[in-house]
Amino acid sequence: MKENLTSVEPSADRIARFREAGIWRNRTIADDIREIASASPDKVLWVEGDTRLTAGAALKQAEALASNLHDMGLRAGDVVSFQLPNWTETVVLDIACVLLGLVVNPVVPIYRNAELALILADCEAKALFIPEKFRSIDYAGMVADLRPDLPALEHVVVVRGTPRDGMLSFDALLEPAGNDVAWPEQRPEAAKMILYTSGTTGRPKGVLHSHETVARALLACFDHWGLAPDDWTLMPSPVTHVTGFSYGIEWPLTQRTRTVFMDQWDADRAVGIIDTYGVASTIGATPFLAELVGAAERAGSRLPSLRIFGCGGAAVPPGLIRKANKTFANTCAFRVYGSTEVPVVTLGYMGDRNAELASDTDGEVVDYEVKLVDDAGHSVSEGEGEVLARGPAQFLGYLRPEDREGAFSADGYFLTGDIGRRVDHAGLLITGRKKDLIIRGGENLSAKEIEDAMHQHDAVTEAAVVSMPHDRLGETVCAYVIPAGDARPDVPAFAAFLGELGLARQKCPERVEYVDDLPRTASGKVRKDILRKRISQQVAGPGS
Template identity: 40%
Template sequence: MPDDGRTRRNTAAGYWTDDLVDDHLAAAAGRTPAAVAVVDRGRHWTYAELDGAVNRFASALRGRGVGPGDVVSWLLPNRAEAIVVHLAAIRLGAVSNPIIPIYRHRETAFILAQAASTVVVVPRLFRGFDYPAMVDEIRAEVPALRTVVVVGAGPDEGRLRFEDLLEEGRAEGVDAPRTAADIALLLYTSGTTSAPKGVLHSHWTLEHENRSMIEFFGLTAADVVFMPSPVGHIIGVLYGMQLPFMLGSTVVLLDVWEPGRALDLIQEHRCSFVVAATPFLHGLVHHPSLPERDVSSLRVFACGGADVPPELVRAATTALGCTVSRGYGSTEHPTATSSNASDPVEKRAQTDGRTIGAAEVRLSPDGELEVRGPELFLGYLDDALNADAFTGDGWFRTGDLARIDADGYVQIVGRKKDIIIRGGENISAREIEDQLFEHPAVADVAVVSSPDPVLGERVCAVVVPAAGETVTLPAIVAWLTERRTTRQKLPERLILLDELPRNPSGKVQKFRLRELARASLTPTEVTR
């Protein structure tokens, strides 16, 4: 993205400052070293412990040849080690590259190769999956990778362990030349193309995003953040691994989602602030034990990442007794709009809110929402993607169709981007289509979203079988699984047609397929 005076405008207005992402942790450790920074699976990490671990990990990476500008990738669940790796990479002057742990061979190899990652940190096992074995299998595809660090490996497994690097490192950390303009985060998002897109953020953009959220929701050091959203997502990165330390408060992590456990943690630690996607909110509100739990500490549940039914906002507001708001954002522009306690409940339920901070929104002539602000990303790692992503005057084309009412509230009404948002995960329809087209029993295929009250959307494959062939949902799921497709991307509904509806130019009329997927089940449809 060309600068076009952006740096001058944002620094002159005070939106971009000299603050560095990891400095807040160090400052809080100096002020209140014994205060609890992170709660993870029953362990309480103090600010002194967390900051010391970040210093040691950063200096150990430096000792192994990692320097400013190098990419440190990691696939880790919501655990304190993820925070250590993320902030250590940034403190070193390297670039932190979170990869969501649901990704498998195909996506992980693509990201590590394009990012030219020199280091990757993985868990020994998480939810039964062997991550070091996966890295071994794809290593030939990622020539820049030099170091593989394993969290939770046994001392006799022959792996470089996370604990080994902490022992190698120095408590005083590293002294790296850095500025707030430096790229601190490389985060991949899947959009309209089959390959994930690498989004670049600096200290400037990340810092402004969190400051605007703190001001908008009136957050203080007394707030306790609950983070069930994956820390490999922009939500988890910003509000689970950075914002709490700006406040000098505590973050409570949950690595495997279970709403009963979530309610336990909220009650036990008096959590007050949550940012998470629709399934998390739905799970809390509909858990049978909710009436017996004390969730009176909750002040704000900001919901986004997937479509949020208005009725869920209304029900959650009553059931949780807090401010429940919808919000709109993306990896590229984390939060453009939201609502807070000053907004009427119906605005919070029916719209995606109003602009926060210095964010701006507008509609293109065809109704596409365009956004810009100090938190807007710097551009994609693949520079070829930037021309289509930005307007000539620096606004980001979201690909979403919207309305803006007379009060300035935004309502998303559809998407130009051909993606499916399943539980907050962006899934490329084209990626699945490209693979299914290779199936010998498939003559034609389109992949669309199918509404779901909990996840927002599920993946629906619409298939035209080849002559004389039979296509079943278990068969195509097994075929995709053999090609190491991530489980969340597997079709969960199948519609069989004699032909796909197309316009005169030959393009598939996906709006008609979405209507079909929204309709009641037909005899030609299989579900699982």
């Protein structure tokens, strides 16, 4: 059983210190939406295709939804999961959950049976919001198959589709329940969101954020990037990631910006959106920036309104930042660094005079304390070390107590597992990572999870999964396999096998290398650093 969510919160001293300094707001987005709706009910804050969602409509729909969720038995501290695209309904759902003191759990849409079942069981979600179908995936069918093994899941709500047996309609829940709800007292320091991130153990970890930590990250970015209320943000990153959720759903509430959602990335369409709305900012992984540069060139547009493109989540080639800043009218592209646990540790170097730092470093540390340590935990003044970070936007902790063991230093720094060095005093350059993760297009994939699945194949004696450089996605999956016999399954064969086990297709190896043995340490541990170097050289070709 997971620990009670109410027990995971900052110390009283930390709360008092940040509140007294004005660093934490002591309010939630429920306060924000009521204030905005009272002053400007017809103000459009979110756009998705032809849909326009105003502040007044968002509050009205959220209150109706919250009243129905209350009638369904949901109470403060209960978990509500959603696996939805970048639709405006996610805004209404988020606000409704805050009104009731519920904890929201966004789940990325690429996850299939195995991952979804694990997450829903781990956080003991009481309700789940899904599309009936999106793209080629039958979400309603998938959840119907999983539901008998999820006793805590009492309600499944279908958005933009026809509910299956035992499921509810989102539209029907927007009709007021007819009963007055005594909205619970808001506790901004309490857990408001669980986001799952893949760990080196293969089991995803539930990352807990509060109202205060999410809002602080947004304020730091807003101020550092020089944005203003009413500035438009284009949000193609999934709202089920910390980036899309924070900047797409909640930035309009905490900072009064406005969002254009894209539920499916299309770089050519993005150029039109940016020019039509005068979009000032966007945040996304490497593929978004690379394809936007190409689309802008094809369209003959220099995107003159775009002042901010924060690029991170995967390896960002310096040359891409340089090209973007030559292609666009403004020197707007820069690298940023952070994680679900510690969002936006660096916020990027901005402007013409910082163009070189923007491309050659991972940005300027803002609003965090950062130190580098060696393997013994001693501070490193020069050279490389593991990056440790702490600050007011830092997560509360992991859902499970056992995951918190070894995650923090004695003085409260989060051990990121990334290796880096300081540049230009406040700058940071990430040079590698201790964690055994593959960051494919901004999505964290656990190597161990893939290995565990591959080991179930009769043709595999041992598999070692590592990251492989990829021009568009930054990294993708390569598997080194010691075969069990003469059979040598190819990439499509492994994809089919892993798909049958319920893994997302993004986790399937895009290259399989058969070997007689694997490089190992004296204790027998596989030297993945050697394998990563080997595949990098193979991908680069002769002379690399």
